[in-house]
Amino acid sequence: MDATEFGPVHRDLLRLITCGSVDDGKSTLIGRLLADAGAIPEDQLRSAIPHAGNNGLPDYAMLLDGLQAEREQGITIDVGYRFFTTPRRRFILADTPGHEQYTRNMATGASAADVAIVLVDASKGLLPQTWRHSAIVATMGIRRVVLAVNKMDLVDYRQGAFADIVTAYASMAERLGLADVTSIPVSALRGDNVIAKSDAMPWYDGPALLRFLETVETVDASSKPFRFGVQWVNRGAAGLRAYAGTILAGRLRVGDEITVLPSGVRSAVSRIITFGGDLEEARAGQAVSLTLADAVDVARGDLLAGSEQPPHIADQFAADLVWLDEAPMLPGRPYVMRLGTATYTATVTELKHRLDMNTGAGRAAKQLDVNQIGFANLALDRQAAFDAYADNRNTGNFILIDRVTNGTVGAGMIRFPLRRAANLTWQSFSTDRSARSAIKGHKPAVLWFTGLSGSGKSTVADAIDRRLLAQGRHTYILDGDNIRHGLNRDLGFTDTDRVENIRRVIEVARLLADAGLIVLVSFISPFRAERQLARERLGADEFLEIFVDTSLAECERRDPKGLYRKARDGKIANFTGLDSAYEPPGNPDIHLRTAEMSVEQEVDLVLQALRQRGILD
């Protein structure tokens, strides 16, 4: 580009992802694209030239190394973003590794991509990883795929070798629902058909890779129904109440009717505000601020939509789920969900299946491990507005965040809403819980005892129960072992079953507290997330987390039920404290250090806390 080309720039933006491994020549292909597009400065280029192990040709792969740790290990372990510009387009290329964590990294890189380049080594043909990469591309909703058949120089540029691979890939693409595939024979190392058409393959009459990328049409989100996510309420001038956000789909004109979701309130757009002046019309992709004709209630998290083709409104839906975290996804465990600009608490209510990444078949599963893809039903804590991901990538996606580590652990693509919850309404009865507790002379409460097996939970709970009963209080004990003999006898000791075990106990405790009782729950309850769920379900006023803190060594010495011995002998698997984790409370309401006090002192401490909180008078 020279200075005379400067001026109004009409280039648009294309986001792409390359899928393949170093063995396929992926880094070489990217390096070649970047170097030939002038995106790599000479001082960086010099570090890649020459390379003896590369027949004296530049080692373009060298240019892509990001982190020092990766250079030392010789692998790329994360998603890197590279940019290059041609006279027609500006490109953002997500460079994702083909080895470790490929699902997580590819899903991340693919989430925003318009086009995916799937690399195949011409001398090796389709490999299991070709299937895996293509399956992720399809799951993440990329419609356009370039099958780049690389290393054509190794097969003497034969048309037959190319044609065989193209035919084989066609059936794979059909199974995955990838309808738009363009196949290009290339040699990244030698530059054939990368930037310019190659003389070595006169039989190929399609475009070179870069020419294709420069001209491929992108999906026009502005032709879809109007969607606008409210990010921030702008009260910048006297009387102004404008809603700042990005137009996620469609077009908007001043005067257009809109609906605020999920509330369903209607109004009309009165102004489209930008820094450069008000607009008459705006379109998908623009970040603007809107004012409405009526003083309606709009807040961050709301979705504005047009009157035609409204989004779904539901508190349950089915979605494809990509798991990103080392800790598995457990059905029943609550996660923070970011959907649009809103935040929810969400649980997977049912994992329908996980995808076998080698065959594409659905397999029954109780949990999703890192880098697995599953299909699941999810339930939210309230109604949300969304579209199916296939209809709109911007309004049909979500991420799940772990409530303890705050890590992004899952990514989801919504398939369809579930209506079951809509048919169940909450029955209201005329006698409420305060009336029930008033005749008992105390407030309802749940005392949640957590600690290792053998720590003394049941002993102290029993002692408290007797003391309360002697005072004429109304109590009930829920004990882990006893519940497992009845209500929860269908559950084992896997992480998934432990989560469900606790969920049921929380609900039972809630019913008993609702009946006005003081409920003593004596459960190992090893995971913070479930205890936090209990606190939220029961309400912080009525919930007391009591940590029965006895060291593992002491519990094992006591071993009242002989369980530690059995576990050590390998007769019990998933035993808490040994081969299954116990996450101690960070900040319990009551901390009973059993090594330092007697059971009587423990009972006094708990009763004192109950009086302080006004549960006992």
Next chain:
Amino acid sequence: MPVSLTYLEQLEAESIHVLRETAAVFSNPVLLYSIGKDSSVLLHLALKAFHPAKPPFRLLHVDTTWKFREMIAFRDRRARELGLELLVHTNQEGLKAGVSPITHGAAVHTDVMKTEALKQALDLYGFDAAIGGARRDEEPSRAKERIFSRRNASHRWDPRRQQPELWQLYNNRLGPGESARVFPLSNWTELDVWTYIAQEKIEVVPLYFAAQRPVVERDGMLIMVDDARLPLRPNEVPQQRWIRFRTLGCYPLTGAVESRATTIQDIIAELADGRTSERQGRAIDHGAGGSMERRKAEGYF
């Protein structure tokens, strides 16, 4: 209406989206204003994102006391003109100890007066998110940086605590003591920045444009003699040469390039066939391999 948004309009919209998310979800964000071209663009985007309101956060400049004089004059004038609250923080202990690039060298000076000073300021004001103008194209180790990047309680960057970023859904949740660095210009290149500056007529420090300035050639770099604090080595005589700067920092550590580019169009033309990376003039980047990455782990922005 045009057929589609241009790439600059798309980059701008993405950056505005990120700025609005930051303002909406963090309780006390701050914009790190380093006076350079990227900061100028960042500030312009912040004005756009919250218009007609003023940006709902303050500006912070970490002043090492060794910035070019023109930078400081520009900083104070811009803050005044825009009516924005500008906080200036200098590491007073470092100042008392006499730390300077002259006496202590680039590494120590940067550690104490920049990295340490930034941590002090973030702790002093309790900021939970700091918005910066870093871009992924600046340096290879930045290519994998997140848009919302986490720092622990001692402001260190831990690669394992960085979260995957899908779509435009950013995870803003922080653990106790953690804070965020936010990079709205992640997907911009140096050329994009200049093209945008031209398109939007954004004011930048004149040092970016070529002029005759007094320089000495030292260790392969052209160092501008900005004031009398730069001790001249034997045989060093400042010469008037046509130079400009591609990045701006502490003047004794910032190499100039010889250039006749006096307009933005000239600069863009120079970049389009200029073939050296932007940060090659920065003394601080040229240590052992992975120098920038190590610096980041220690809390460098």
